[in-house]
Amino acid sequence: MATTKTVIFDALDELLEQEFKNFTWHLLNGGFTESSIPRGKLEKADRSDVVDLMVQQYGISDAGKIAVNALHSIKQNELAEQLKRKLQKVPEDVPAGDGASSGGKTGTAGVTMNINAARGGTVKAPVLHGGVFHGPVNFS
Structure with a gap:
């Protein structure tokens, strides 16, 4: 059964390396929330690390919303909409x-x-x- 974390991970797994770097930059600088993940933790984080850090920092429900917003920020609109639809189908964690x-x-x-x-x-x-x-x- 899909979880919020696995659905976010699968979306990030679709990104090319530069797109993933842009995604993490927008997590730091996008102004999605008042608090962001510390820069040092994101510096060498891979996709699974980023998902874990997002859930720790923002909580399970907000991590998905922030991932969708960050994907829109890097012009990955179709992937953002796919993620949004998949998150709606995930039972509450x-x-x-x-x-x-x-x-x-x-x-x-x-x-x-x-x-x-x-x-x-x-x-x-x-x-x-x-x-x-x-x-x-x-x-x-």
């Missing part, structure tokens, strides 16, 4: 053991969670998979 929690225990698909709150209770909710959700999610 959640490290093992992480996930939604309210101080209780999590189950498996169809999650049952015991919530330790003043009133307590059990919540049964559908599993959300394959999307990017920002902020609260309400079920009716």
